[in-house]
Amino acid sequence: METASQIVQYLLSGLSTGAIYALIGLGFAVIYNATGIINFAQGEFVMLGGMLTLFFLTDMNLPLVPAVMLAIFSSTAVGTAFERLAIRPLRNATPLSLVIITIGASILIRGQAMLLWGKDTHALPPFSGSDPLEIAGATILPQHLWIFAVTIVIIVASRLFFTYSIAGKAMRACAYNPRAAGLVGIDVRKMVLFSFVISSAIGSMAGIIVAPLTMTSYDVGILLGLKGFCAAIIGGMSSGLGTVIGGLLLGVLESLGAGLISASYKDAIAFVVLLVILFVRPEGVFKKTETERV
Amino acid sequence: MSGIRCRVFFSLLFVVLTACPALGAPPVKIGALFSITGPASFLGEPERNTAQMVVDEINKAGGIKGRTLELVTYDTQGDATKAVQAATRLIKEDKVVAIIGPSTTGDTMAVIPLVEKAQIPLVSCAAGIKITEPVKKWVFKTAQNDSLAVARIYEQLKKRKISKIAVLTVSDSFGASGREQLTAQARSHGIQIVTDETYGPKDTDMTAQLTKIRGTQAQAIVCWGTNPGPAIIARNVKQLGLNIPLYMSHGVSSKKFIELAGDASEGIILPSGRVLVANLLPNSDPQKKNLQKFVKDYQARYKAEGDHFGGHAWDAVMLLKGAIERGGDSPAAIRDQLEQTRNFSGIGGIFNYSAQDHAGLTMDAFVLVEVKKKGWALVK
Numbered sequence: 259m260e261t262a263s264q265i266v267q268y269l270l271s272g273l274s275t276g277a278i279y280a281l282i283g284l285g286f287a288v289i290y291n292a293t294g295i296i297n298f299a300q301g302e303f304v305m306l307g308g309m310l311t312l313f314f315l316t317d318m319n320l321p322l323v324p325a326v327m328l329a330i331f332s333s334t335a336v337g338t339a340f341e342r343l344a345i346r347p348l349r350n351a352t353p354l355s356l357v358i359i360t361i362g363a364s365i366l367i368r369g370q371a372m373l374l375w376g377k378d379t380h381a382l383p384p385f386s387g388s389d390p391l392e393i394a395g396a397t398i399l400p401q402h403l404w405i406f407a408v409t410i411v412i413i414v415a416s417r418l419f420f421t422y423s424i425a426g427k428a429m430r431a432c433a434y435n436p437r438a439a440g441l442v443g444i445d446v447r448k449m450v451l452f453s454f455v456i457s458s459a460i461g462s463m464a465g466i467i468v469a470p471l472t473m474t475s476y477d478v479g480i481l482l483g484l485k486g487f488c489a490a491i492i493g494g495m496s497s498g499l500g501t502v503i504g505g506l507l508l509g510v511l512e513s514l515g516a517g518l519i520s521a522s523y524k525d526a527i528a529f530v531v532l533l534v535i536l537f538v539r540p541e542g543v544f545k546k547t548e549t550e551r552v
Numbered sequence: 553m554s555g556i557r558c559r560v561f562f563s564l565l566f567v568v569l570t571a572c573p574a575l576g577a578p579p580v581k582i583g584a585l586f587s588i589t590g591p592a593s594f595l596g597e598p599e600r601n602t603a604q605m606v607v608d609e610i611n612k613a614g615g616i617k618g619r620t621l622e623l624v625t626y627d628t629q630g631d632a633t634k635a636v637q638a639a640t641r642l643i644k645e646d647k648v649v650a651i652i653g654p655s656t657t658g659d660t661m662a663v664i665p666l667v668e669k670a671q672i673p674l675v676s677c678a679a680g681i682k683i684t685e686p687v688k689k690w691v692f693k694t695a696q697n698d699s700l701a702v703a704r705i706y707e708q709l710k711k712r713k714i715s716k717i718a719v720l721t722v723s724d725s726f727g728a729s730g731r732e733q734l735t736a737q738a739r740s741h742g743i744q745i746v747t748d749e750t751y752g753p754k755d756t757d758m759t760a761q762l763t764k765i766r767g768t769q770a771q772a773i774v775c776w777g778t779n780p781g782p783a784i785i786a787r788n789v790k791q792l793g794l795n796i797p798l799y800m801s802h803g804v805s806s807k808k809f810i811e812l813a814g815d816a817s818e819g820i821i822l823p824s825g826r827v828l829v830a831n832l833l834p835n836s837d838p839q840k841k842n843l844q845k846f847v848k849d850y851q852a853r854y855k856a857e858g859d860h861f862g863g864h865a866w867d868a869v870m871l872l873k874g875a876i877e878r879g880g881d882s883p884a885a886i887r888d889q890l891e892q893t894r895n896f897s898g899i900g901g902i903f904n905y906s907a908q909d910h911a912g913l914t915m916d917a918f919v920l921v922e923v924k925k926k927g928w929a930l931v932k
Contacts, residue, residue, distance in 0.1 A: 267759060267763040271757055271760055272760075274757075275757050377593050377594070378594075378808065379779055379780040379783075379808075379812060381780075381783070381813075388787075388791075388815065390791045390793060397791055397792055398791070399791050468756070471756070471757070471784075471787075472756030473756075473783065478754075480754075482756075512760075513757075513759075516760035517761070520749075521750050521751050521755075521758075521760065522723060522750050524752060524760075525752055
């Protein structure tokens with residue numbers, strides 16, 4: 259009985275961490291699907307979400323809701339500026355140089371955050387109390403429910419957006435073949451910008467809902483970004499369910515690994531999974547292999 | 553010809569003399585290596601601030617025997633390679649007579665061979681026990697050994713009749729050193745470690761490890777880490793409803809920990825240097841005066857709370873000051889005088905260096921404090 263409730267606890271903890279990885283992974287996937295580049299600055303938007311909320315809450319003395327709104331808005335503005343200033347002028351560059359630019363941007367954003375807000379770690383107050391809730395002998399916090407709820411809303415919304423809206427379909431078209439998309443009248447550059455807007459908004463939201471649990475500081479983006487990247491790889495860089503399941507899987511594996519084997523292998527587990535998938539199924543676990551017609 | 557040369561010489565001399573109005577005795581150059589940026593910046597930054605503050609204070613009060621101190625500080629970024637480069641520069645180019653720092657045990661171990669070879673005294677601000685054990689001729693340190701903190705905790709556990717504990721340490725050098733000491737001293741204190749868990753310095757959820765601990769016979773948890781990990785652990789413990797005492801290390805003995813852990817910090821006990829509870833100490837405490845002065849000065853200058861990390865640098869500068877006052881400014885004399893320091897009331901404790909002991913502190917350097925109503929209370 260004791261072990262059963264232990265397992266439930268591992269699963270719940272894993273799922274809640276996994277949901278965060280999934281959200282960050284979605285940010286990677288959205289940009290990858292529109293531009294073909296991997297945006298390594300994605301983790302910094304997660305950091306910006308948390309740090310900006312804190313800034314608006316404590317330095318500007320705003321209530322929680324407007325602070326969160328403003329934080330998402332400002333991180334999205336940073337994402338937009340990043341695309342306009344660093345990605346668009348170099349549209350003809352190879353994906354590799356663009357990827358390197360995103361790494362540069364992440365270092366720049368992190369450095370700026372450090373200069374602005376210092377190197378301290380900060381905690382956000384939980385959105386709705388910190389009294390634990392019991393589920394089948396395991397406990398979670400109200401904040402975990404927020405994480406699950408926000409993740410589900412974002413997944414459903416992005417699913418609807420990409421399948422049914424004109425803009426979503428246009429973005430998918432750009433990903434598939436930017437040239438052809440341009441020929442049928444889709445403004446490819448606008449779609450690229452749009453993908454940065456969406457992914458920085460998703461990233462900052464992830465950063466905000468996670469900050470009351472995991473704390474935030476100028477450098478939280480590195481590891482969270484990497485884990486999100488893992489999730490996206492497992493999911494085959496799909497901007498839908500694949501990445502979400504990838505994130506959840508990663509979170510659960512980590513938690514079970516830490517609980518049943520040893521916590522020393524926690525990060526190793528994530529990266530072994532990543533490597534195995536890159537070797538065995540580089541197109542992701544859930545993606546059907548595409549056949550290319552010659 | 554010689555007349556012209558002579559005139560040129562004197563006019564040059566005149567220019568030099570007027571250009572440097574304070575050309576009395578040259579300042580005594582002291583080097584400092586701190587991890588001001590990078591992962592260990594929480595150590596290096598207060599240390600740098602404090603060292604500069606103390607040096608300025610000494611100079612304002614007329615220096616040491618009329619000679620001012622000059623502090624040459626380099627940032628090691630917590631990187632052993634950079635620490636070695638900076639130490640070489642201090643010794644070869646800046647020609648300092650003594651070095652304070654580095655902030656971390658890793659950096660310190662890396663520069664020890666250099667200072668031993670160059671015969672320059674080093675007063676490290678790192679805590680690792682291997683820095684001064686075995687004793688190295690030119691190396692001293694001010695930070696309290698982890699072993700003293702562990703002894704303090706174990707002593708209290710024994711008083712509470714707790715014999716089975718779970719150990720949860722961070723997987724970096726600080727956690728590894730704590731873990732080593734916790735395991736090494738357990739037997740002699742009659743304590744059994746029923747489970748030994750670790751977590752990563754950047755981990756964001758430790759419920760898995762704590763769930764595992766909940767399934768054991770542990771009567772208390774001892775956690776060894778620096779912020780933010782222990783704060784997350786405190787919250788996770790509360791989330792899981794674990795009703796056993798939680799002990800932390802001196803690595804989180806700052807207001808920051810209470811701020812991060814929030815309500816979950818209530819009742820947590822940890823060993824700390826006296827600086828945290830300066831105002832709670834009895835007036836008979838010999839350290840009280842210096843502690844209060846340090847806290848007040850730091851607050852006035854940096855608008856932040858002086859912590860025990862800064863205290864390590866305070867002790868290092870003041871120990872050097874004492875040595876230079878007594879024996880002059882040659883590296884060898886400074887070393888000899890440092891070794892003879894007795895009953896020096898610093899921030900970290902009362903220092904008594906000797907030929908066999910270059911760490912200089914006893915278990916009394918730590919007091920146990922408990923978090924009560926978002927503040928600290930002394931544990932009797």
